[in-house]
Structure formats: C-alpha cells, structure tokens
Amino acid sequence: MATVRLTYFDGRGLGEIVRFILAACGIEFTETLLQERQEYEKLLEDGKLEFYQVPLLEIDGLELVQTGAIVRYVARKGGLYGHSNAEQSKIDMFYEGTRDFFDSFHLMVFQDPKEVLAKAKAKGLPRYLPVFDQALKKNGTGFLVGDSMSLADVSLIELLLIVTEYFGEETLSDYPSLKAFKSMMVSQERIAAFLKGPQRKGANTDAYVATCRTVLKLDI
Known part of the structure; x- marks a missing residue:
C-alpha cells in the first residue's frame, strides 16, 4: 500500500x-x-x-x-460520511459550523493569543456551544448525524478538546449533551489511541x- x-x-x-x-x-x-x-x-x-x-x-x-x-x-x-445524500448534507452543515467555531482559536497564530481567547470566550462559546448541545440532544443517538460517528463528530471533538484545554472542563457543565459526547468520543478506540x-x-x-x-x- x-x-x-x-x-x-x-x-x-x-x-x-x-x-x-x-x-x-x-x-x-x-x-x-x-x-x-x-x-x-x-x-x-x-x-x-x-x-x-x-x-x-x-x-x-x-x-x-x-x-x-x-x-x-x-x-x-x-466510511465516516453518512449513508445518504441527506446525511451527507447534514454532516457538511455541522462540519462547516465547527470550522467557523475553530476560526475563533486558529487566529492565535496571527493575533495576540490573550485577545483571541478573550473574544472566543465572550462570543464564540455562547454562540456555538448551545447549538451543538441542542443538535446532539435532538438527534438522540449520541452523534450529530445518524447513529454512528461521522466527520461532523470528529470535527466537533477537536473543538471541544480545545475549549476544555483553554477554559476548563467546567465550560461544558451547562451543556450535558456536549459533556456526554466528549466523554464518549475520547473513549472511542481509534480516537483514544491518537x-x-x-x-x-x-x-x-x-x-x-x-x-x-x-x-x-x-x-x-
């Protein structure tokens, strides 16, 4: 290979x-x-x-x-891109949302890190965390789309690890679905190994x- x-x-x-x-x-x-x-x-x-x-x-x-x-x-x-056109579209939607959220942190390479983190905390967290928490709750399977892991979930766990690394685990205390999702994703065998x-x-x-x-x- x-x-x-x-x-x-x-x-x-x-x-x-x-x-x-x-x-x-x-x-x-x-x-x-x-x-x-x-x-x-x-x-x-x-x-x-x-x-x-x-x-x-x-x-x-x-x-x-x-x-x-x-x-x-x-x-x-x-095999992490859904099983239908509808699922793929939803995966794209959530993936793009995580990337918009990611931009809040990626700017640390270009701007003062303290200012970037302050803005992310003040504007990024309250904007995006409730959306993803509600999406997980609505889908009801533990994943953002369908009943198995997808690109959207992988992208979201990257963001949640960034959020908790900089702001602490308590940041997710008001978002039970996100908290459960993070625990589940980091326990996935391949993710855990990585x-x-x-x-x-x-x-x-x-x-x-x-x-x-x-x-x-x-x-x-």
Missing part, C-alpha cells in the same frame, strides 16, 4: 483535523513537518500546492490541498508560531 503523507507544521493548526480524521478512519500516515522556507518553495516548484498552501495530503495517488476537500475525501474513504500517540500535537508554542511565519513569510 502506498504511503499516506501529510505535509504541514509541527503543530495543530489546520493540519490537526486532518490527523484526527485519518486516525478515526484507521488510516496510517507519515508526516513531513515544514521547518524552512526552502521546503515550502520546493513544494511550489514541484506543483504540489494547487493553491500555494498547506496542509497537503498525498493519498491514493492524489495531492490534495484545501482542508475541507481533504477531510471529506478521507471521511468518504473511511490522543495518546506521537502524532497528536500540543498547543501552540512560540516556536511553532515563529516557524509558520518564517515558512509562509507572514509579516504580521
């Missing part, structure tokens, strides 16, 4: 949801962790970055960029931010 390779940075960012969905689907992968500008320029020269950006996933003879396209391909391959394994990245560090800025020439 050909090697599945993820090219990104040695941090979470936009690459972590790709790692999560690969792990949830039981797809083993290797990583190329960018450290120098020249490595990025070589990818451009080789025509691997369609939109001049990472993450890049090389899988099944494809060179995929755009995070949404990557995770949907993997989810379809691994969270304990070496490919799970830590929270942002100054070194990670500096590397992103150097490689991508971010003057911000």
